[in-house]
Amino acid sequence: MKQFIGSLYVRLVMVFLIALSASFATMYFLFLTHLEEARNSNFARSIATQVRLVEELLHSSSAASLPSLNGVKLSQSPPQAPPLADAEMARRLPFLKEQLHKELGRKVVSIPLSGAIRGMWINLITPLNQPQWMFIAMRKPDAGPAGPLLPALIVGFAVFLGGGMLLLWQIQRPLKQLGKALESVGESRELTMLPISGAGEIRLLSQRYNRMVDRLQRYEEDRSTMLAGVAHDLRTPITRLRLLIELAQSTRSGEMQHNLDDIERITEQFLIYARGNDDEDIELRNLYLFVEEVAGPYISQGVSIVDDQRDIVIPVRPNSLRRALINLIENALEYGSQPVTVYLSQDHDSIALTVKDSGAGIPQNLISRAMRPFTRLDGARGGKGHCGLGLGIASKIAEAHQGTLVLNNLEGDGFTASIYLPVLPSKTMK
Template sequence: MTRPFWRRLLPRTLLARNIVLLIVLVMLSQICSIVVLLHYVQRPRVERAAAVFASYVTTLDNLLAATPPASRAALNARLDAREQLPPEAAAAPPRDWLRAYRSYQRGVFLDSLQKHLPADMPARWQTEGAQRLWIRMHAPAASAAGVGDAPNQPYWIALPIPADAQGSGLEAAIFLSLGLGVLAALAGYAIQLHLNEPLRELTGAARRVSAGETPAPLPTDGPAEIAAVGCAFNQMTHALQEAEATRALMLAGISHDIRTPLTKLRLSMAMALPDGADSSFVVAAESYLDQIDTILQQFMDYAGSGEREEAQPGDLNALIERLAGDFAGLGHEFELSLGVLPEVPYRPISMMRLLMNLMQNAIVYGGTGLAVRTWAERDAVTVAVGDRGKGLTVEELEKLRAPFQRGRNARAHSGGTGLGLSIVERIARLHGGSLQFHARDGGGLEVRVVLPLRA
């Protein structure tokens, strides 16, 4: 089942998700606060400043129109009056997204100012150089012009911009909002680290339990929720230890109680038959007894696959060569192709049991083309045991991982319990490795055990 697209965009870790959530919430709250500030606080303030400024401009225009020509000329010179609008004020200012709030306030101020000024008195904002506002004033009346004066025409004067229209105070508010967002991210990171520490301890302890080890009890002095999880995990670990001890004791008792009468039965059969009697019955009976003893041993191996055995670095190739020599003495030759391997940490008895099970399975179910290969790559080594027996499908091979499962090529062989590959996989997992099945080139099956170089 494919995950929705929006779920694929979410960060994978709880730490990243919580930090992103905190940042989004803080930024949304700050954006809403800025919008409210601009619309309900700053905008009315700018509009009032524009209304006051418009009344000031109107009064100045009336005053200049009523001033005598000689005095008006001096005032126009002081006001830097110009017949043409300066080019730096006529051009539209460039867009600046970093200071969009200033553009917004300038637009609000100019719109409100034009509403309060006559239609023939436009205003222009000069952004290049000094910040100034250019207003086109009315021409003086004809009766006010003196003899020899130039024809009356409108002119532009520059006035200082009110502080309320410049929006300089909002810059600090925006930087404060960004600072709060960063502070929220840091606070979320610190909170999540505090929560992640017991979760990491729980993860490590769970992995140790799955590897057959006994972890130290988790601390239960943290927050109530985390303490409850740690307490439940400690109780579960204690229950598993008791169940493991009970299972080992029960299986040891069963093995002892069954093998004792089996030994007595062997001795009674040997003593009951007279000399010269037909021994075929004795041979068949001893074969059945051997099968029972083998089945008991497999159950014992499956029940205790070396969890209490300490791992130590060793030469895996030397162990394989020794086992191959033992099988060669029984008439089963393995073709060895052993690569250069570093020292691998393994449990000696458990690893010998793993290799013996794989090689014994290859002999029983393959028969021909027996081979063992080893090689090292990256941070792991691989041991591959192959044969030329009748191959199995992927589904059948995967089923062999489960206890008491036997392949169709094992139906003609008696004495097995279907625990061989289960024991192999359990020992491989005990070493942090894995069990893999591969079809062999030229036919047959190759079973690979991948072991990490670090314990």
């Protein structure tokens, strides 16, 4: 949820929503202001027309002889103590006086009147300059001054907001797909190709990513083919050398055979690393029985198994995990010190398969280097080294199970190599 709230899409939607709301609110306010000015201008024009008409009638006859005019009231003097105008009238009055001044060409004296009867008294110009006032009634504006504007603005706001969110989603969705695809780079042999869709810039980005993926896949195929070819081609001369050594019956035949065993073991490691394990089927296995099966042949060499956890059953690739555990056990036997212990542990979300020895361990600053492929730590773990693929293969197998390989020096003497596996259903492992 936090990741969604902090995503680029949500931020863009919030910015768009704020900008759109501000724009429509400003538009609505400006329209209301213009509408009020237009109404006041029309009202002032109407008053000016009435004032001119009454003044012309007063020039031709007396006020008493004027015919009755609807909404017009004349008086020689306005109310002596008029009630204070309400807020709405106080806001409109300055504008009305200014407009009347423009319409009549003279300054107008007006006295607002509010309460039960709303309006204002305006002074008139009479032939003999006798005081004469005319009362103009004013009604309150309608409650809905915008009329049909507000629903139209709401509909327009909804259309713009929906269209903007759709446009932003068309940008966000390819970026999200690209993020997921980039996450798979380096973690899976099967890299995801992106669909070419969306805006021009997004299409160009997808095309460039697909070309990168195509190059990576070709590089991986070439690398795997090279390693597998080299390892495969080495087997034939190794077999011939074994035969020649047996036929020669030299006093150093045992030493030669030992060197050939080392070469064959390195060749096998190359094959395992090049081949990978993505094509192996996933099976449900009891881990204790699995560990007992793998570590059993090493018991005579000082390896023991702790049997506290006997009921852990999870989906694994058995052949791959067997190779990883064998590598850790052989590393402990060769580079560490006995006793070597293999045990299982489990918490709420992970399972640890650990190999512990009593050796001096690996210097802390070299632990991250130790898990890189083709890395040999000649000065670490007793000064011995292999082809540098043992821990690299174990780490790669752990990642294929969505887990990790963790190396740790214990206080005093002791070293652990643990494969942490997540507790996941078999369908989630790819």
